[in-house]
Amino acid sequence: MPAPHPNGPEARRFPSSGGAAALEPSGTPEAPQSPDAPVADPPHPAPWHGQAPVVAVVAVGGGIGAAARYGASLLWPTGTAGFPWTTFWVNVVGCFLIGLVMVAITERCAAHRLVRPFFGTGVLGGFTTFSTYAVDIQRLMEEGRPATALAYLAATLLAALTAVWLAATTARPALRTRPPRAGFAEPAAAREKGKRSS
Numbered sequence: 001m002p003a004p005h006p007n008g009p010e011a012r013r014f015p016s017s018g019g020a021a022a023l024e025p026s027g028t029p030e031a032p033q034s035p036d037a038p039v040a041d042p043p044h045p046a047p048w049h050g051q052a053p054v055v056a057v058v059a060v061g062g063g064i065g066a067a068a069r070y071g072a073s074l075l076w077p078t079g080t081a082g083f084p085w086t087t088f089w090v091n092v093v094g095c096f097l098i099g100l101v102m103v104a105i106t107e108r109c110a111a112h113r114l115v116r117p118f119f120g121t122g123v124l125g126g127f128t129t130f131s132t133y134a135v136d137i138q139r140l141m142e143e144g145r146p147a148t149a150l151a152y153l154a155a156t157l158l159a160a161l162t163a164v165w166l167a168a169t170t171a172r173p174a175l176r177t178r179p180p181r182a183g184f185a186e187p188a189a190a191r192e193k194g195k196r197s198s
Helices: 009-013 052-075 085-108 115-127 131-142 146-176 188-197
Strands: none
Touching: 052 085, 052 115, 085 115, 085 131, 085 146, 131 146
8 A cells, every 4th residue: 555645635634743743734834823923902892882871871861851841941931032031040950959969979978870970961961951041142132132141141150150069068068967878888088088087
């Protein structure tokens, strides 16, 4: 029986164990893997993968806040020639609630990571409105009432900032005197401050 050819199918199927390099299907020896060869990067998750719950709660909260603002406009409609009191008070009350919520969930309670985007960005972001505020100013200007438009512009900014400041300064001492609610842990910053004071 003739000896098998070194590059024949038998040699590719059954490589010799005498130290010869293993042969690829093409009949050429396998190239050794270099330690400097580039390594493929591991697959990266989609950028939105970890943010999907945040986007979802912001969307739900925004719908709730926008519906509440629309309800306020139905309960207290503003005439075409009147001062936009409804939008004014919606923004002021919304800013006051933002001050309360932000102090409560960032300085007092270690709330779930979705609580802040739900209430702050979602509900209260949808309840307050900058677009209607800007449209009201434009309408007042077009109606030939620039003084009212400027007063509305300045009064809204001043009242909104005052509401946030008042809510924050009121909430901090009030929340310090109350024990943490069940199910919420005291923030680490507050615990460290208590340790240093003791």
